[in-house]
């Protein structure tokens with residue numbers, strides 16, 4: 001019975017990856033594909049206006065927009081090298097500004113030893129656009145890797161950086177390391 005169940009599960013996973021790659025193949029253009037409320041990212045350039053980052057610090061627990069192209073600005077916004085860093089990524093139909101992500105954010109902030117970064121890719125992972133959300137994870141990971149590099153350039157050590165993801169956000173945490181040369185950062189699912 002157990003064997004049978006896991007057999008079925010494997011098949012389902014296989015079918016859904018098949019679907020994604022078929023969709024990818026058919027829409028191989030450089031223009032973002034939009035339908036209903038959905039968008040499928042086709043352009044592989046970061047930063048992207050639909051993937052945004054916000055920093056929170058213990059002294060300034062309100063969001064501060066971060067542009068990863070300017071790592072030097074982090075310090076001006078209150079980022080501290082002596083603190084650890086956490087990247088928090090929401091999942092399907094989620095947003096950085098609602099539960100459960102705000103609980104996770106506030107838990108890290110209350111420790112006082114973390115710079116907290118929230119990743120906002122809500123427009124790219126809206127219900128019911130699950131296939132586009134799956135496809136957009138790659139782009140979200142690519143752009144978040146750029147944020148990670150900015151934090152490193154500002155002086156953070158890789159071992160002081162953690163990625164926390166909820167549902168599809170956890171997959172993005174995993175995919176970020178594909179874009180990095182130094183693979184020793186922590187992932188919390």
Ligand SMILES: *[C@@H]1O[C@H](CO)[C@@H](O)[C@H](O)[C@H]1NC(C)=O
Pocket residue numbers: 093127
């Ligand atoms: C998706 O998110 C919206 C807005 O937060 C919510 O109203 C809706 O119930 C969610 N849909 C599903 C299927 O979870």
